[in-house]
Amino acid sequence: MAQSTEADWVSRFADDVIAESERRAPGKPVVVASGLSPSGPIHLGNLREVLTPHLVGDEVRRRGHQVRHLISWDDYDRYRKVPAGVPGVDGSWAEHIGKPLTSVPAPAGSPHPNWAEHFKDQMTAALAELGIEYDGISQTAQYTAGTYRAQILHAMRHREDIDAILAQYRTKKAPAAPGAKPGGKQSQKPVDAAELEAAEGSGAAAEDDGGSGSGYYPYKPYCAQCGKDLTTVTAYDDETTELTYTCACGHGESVLLSEFNRGKLVWKVDWPMRWAYEGVIFEPSGVDHSSPGSSFQVGGEIVGPIFGGEQPIGPMYAFVGIAGMAKMSSSKGGVPTPGDALKIMEPQLLRWLYARRRPNQSFKIAFDQEIQRLYDEWDALERKVADGSALPADVAAHSRAVGTAATGELPRTPRPLPYRTLASVADITAGAQAQTLRILSELDPSRPLASLDEVRPRLDRAENWITTQVPAEQRTVVRAEPDRARLAALSDDERAGLKLLLDGLDTHWSLDGLTTLVYAVPKLRAGLAADAKPTPELKVAQRAFFALLYDLLVGRDTGPRLPTLLLAVGEDRVRLLLGRV
Structure with a gap:
């Protein structure tokens, strides 16, 4: 009521x-x-x-x-x-x-x-x-x-x-x-x-x-x-x-x-x-x-x-x-x-x-x-x-x-992107303005940002939260080089999952596209449609696939939301770290 x-x-x-x-x-x-x-x-x-x-x-x-x-x-x-x-x-x-x-x-x-x-x-x-x-x-x-x-x-x-x-x-x-x-x-x-x-x-x-x-x-x-x-x-x-x-x-x-x-x-x-x-x-x-x-x-x-x-x-x-x-x-x-x-x-x-x-x-x-x-x-x-x-x-x-x-109305952020997205980008870029603008523009390629002023002051608040409230050990540090030992030890199923992801990057390089892609890969590997509803077994497979991506990208089994992380890392570097240049 x-x-x-x-x-x-x-x-x-x-x-x-x-x-x-x-x-x-x-x-x-x-x-x-x-x-x-x-x-x-x-x-x-x-x-x-x-x-x-x-x-x-x-x-x-x-x-x-x-x-x-x-x-x-x-x-x-x-x-x-x-x-x-x-x-x-x-x-x-x-x-x-x-x-x-x-x-x-x-x-x-x-x-x-x-x-x-x-x-x-x-x-x-x-x-x-x-x-x-x-x-x-x-x-x-x-x-x-x-x-x-x-x-x-x-x-x-x-x-x-x-x-x-x-x-x-x-x-x-x-x-x-x-x-x-x-x-x-x-x-x-x-x-x-x-x-x-x-x-x-x-x-x-x-x-x-x-x-x-x-x-x-x-x-x-x-x-x-x-x-x-x-x-x-x-x-x-x-x-x-x-x-x-x-x-x-x-x-x-x-x-x-x-x-x-x-x-x-x-x-x-x-x-x-x-x-x-x-x-x-x-x-x-x-x-x-x-x-x-x-x-x-x-x-x-x-x-x-x-x-x-x-x-x-x-x-x-x-x-x-x-x-x-x-x-x-x-x-x-x-x-x-x-x-x-x-x-x-x-x-x-x-x-x-x-x-x-x-x-x-x-x-x-x-x-x-x-x-x-x-x-x-x-x-x-x-x-x-x-x-x-x-x-x-x-x-x-x-x-x-x-x-x-x-x-009257208090000053507000002209384009209020999700705080968690801004925080993830601030975490990954360590506040680098040019890189931040690139990543945020790629969230929705049909509406790229002309300036970071469009997402301020919310961006500034998210950056301050990352730098003052998130302990250093929880900050995200992207690998400088591929983990070659882990790549060499990939199972056939893991290798096939990564291939599906890498093959789809060109056509899915936006926040919504990458969100669809990373969730679809485990479904396709299980013989299901990309839009299939998750089952308990599928959720287990998704968690395992996500943990693999985090490990290869940032050396941990968790991190920022994967679509945001992939955008932040950039397509060329993602291909390098996931085993295909």
């Missing part, structure tokens, strides 16, 4: 967001929001934090509403730890733990002024390539400019009320571990290291809630002496706004909070404050923020009574896993980033992977051979959309992948 557009999760959320916006703020732009902490490489799990409101906001915009997508850069968060494997960073960066991310030096060799800007830049480049438009807000700029001064003073006046709300959760069960399902039952799916790292989410999620032995204060100063947040507020006067703090470094001072801009609200108060300040209607949250007693739930209890706002609507989003990333790429530390994914896949494919799954559905992004199957699936969807046979929900996901209401 065909699915209706009702099955499209984006449309359902857009319905809710429009109704909620008209109730809360009629006539005003619809505000959707994301929050990113540039505490290190911003990974593909965090991309769901951006793409979920982007897709929903884009659907709202398609329906004629004004939309504002905020991305809060949580760059005033404390630097919590030194991430492993980041180039230009060593153990000496540990001395900066406790400082704002914008006060930590960028990795050695970076052109950026600080740690936060270094990692923000990587993400902003990826977001631009993905066609995501947004209003970026630096929380360092907001806090140090005194933008939230009224909200801070208000929170300090109502610290006892906030403390009472938080006290309801302090003795509750700890948040569910990654992999736990609602209701307390543990998922049987093992949680890998990448998922554990992704579950940490924003550095802000792990901050304390402001409680201390000297009382409850929802504000954390950064020390004037050491620049860190190893501070404890010891006194505060509501009338004068005088605040006194001490620091673990030994420094202490009294300041007027009505003039002081070197500190921030603790996370569980900061987040709901911003919901109210910005009028956020829709914002998703990761598992680290959505477990019982954690920041999204607690924020919902604080935002109304304290700040007079309402909690955004929005889903909890699940893990985004990684399939088969090569060590050479993951050496940058932890989970791969959107920029890593965009090196091996076009933006449309990456957008589609997120658009076609509900936020609470986990999925994996392929850096291994699975990427070829995903591209086949995408190309099949494109054909179905073009001929009108795609299901409505699939049409919706495709539409969201290929463009946006704000910018």
Whole structure:
């Protein structure tokens, strides 16, 4: 049965967001929001934090509403730890733990002024390539400019009320571990290291809630002496706004909070404050923020009574896993980033992977051979959309992948040849442009390529995948000389099969022709017609024949698809390696 557009999760959320916006703020732009902490490489799990409101906001915009997508850069968060494997960073960066991310030096060799800007830049480049438009807000700029001064003073006046709300959760069960399902039952799916790292989410999620032995204060100063947040507020006067703090470094001072801009609200108060300040209607949250007693739930209890706002609507989003990333790429530390994914896949494919799954559905992004199957699936969807046979929900996901209401269709490959074919050619040619053009032109001699630009950027992505994600031992190296010992040991049946293949090369030298030929040879040897349906016995004979060809051409029993391999090797060299010049 065909699915209706009702099955499209984006449309359902857009319905809710429009109704909620008209109730809360009629006539005003619809505000959707994301929050990113540039505490290190911003990974593909965090991309769901951006793409979920982007897709929903884009659907709202398609329906004629004004939309504002905020991305809060949580760059005033404390630097919590030194991430492993980041180039230009060593153990000496540990001395900066406790400082704002914008006060930590960028990795050695970076052109950026600080740690936060270094990692923000990587993400902003990826977001631009993905066609995501947004209003970026630096929380360092907001806090140090005194933008939230009224909200801070208000929170300090109502610290006892906030403390009472938080006290309801302090003795509750700890948040569910990654992999736990609602209701307390543990998922049987093992949680890998990448998922554990992704579950940490924003550095802000792990901050304390402001409680201390000297009382409850929802504000954390950064020390004037050491620049860190190893501070404890010891006194505060509501009338004068005088605040006194001490620091673990030994420094202490009294300041007027009505003039002081070197500190921030603790996370569980900061987040709901911003919901109210910005009028956020829709914002998703990761598992680290959505477990019982954690920041999204607690924020919902604080935002109304304290700040007079309402909690955004929005889903909890699940893990985004990684399939088969090569060590050479993951050496940058932890989970791969959107920029890593965009090196091996076009933006449309990456957008589609997120658009076609509900936020609470986990999925994996392929850096291994699975990427070829995903591209086949995408190309099949494109054909179905073009001929009108795609299901409505699939049409919706495709539409969201290929463009946006704000910018139109994303740049695309003019002639999108199969990714697996491009990857095979890139593997065999090692990126030699002239040879690549020759081979790709011979795929369909009736439509030769005029330039490799016709198959870019998909060709570039496939070449990057081959060079960065396929281990050297799995790369294809065509024999330089015939394996004369193996040729001398051919059986009569093997020799006859090779003769049939070689005799047919002249008339079958195209991708489709060679595909027909290599499958036909074992059938003809078995006395069957070239178009006979395969039997179990015939499949055994085909596998044996294919293994022979791979052995004689590349010295292994497997490799790229044989028709592509034969085209890449070239007719003269194929004849040489298979025993006939």
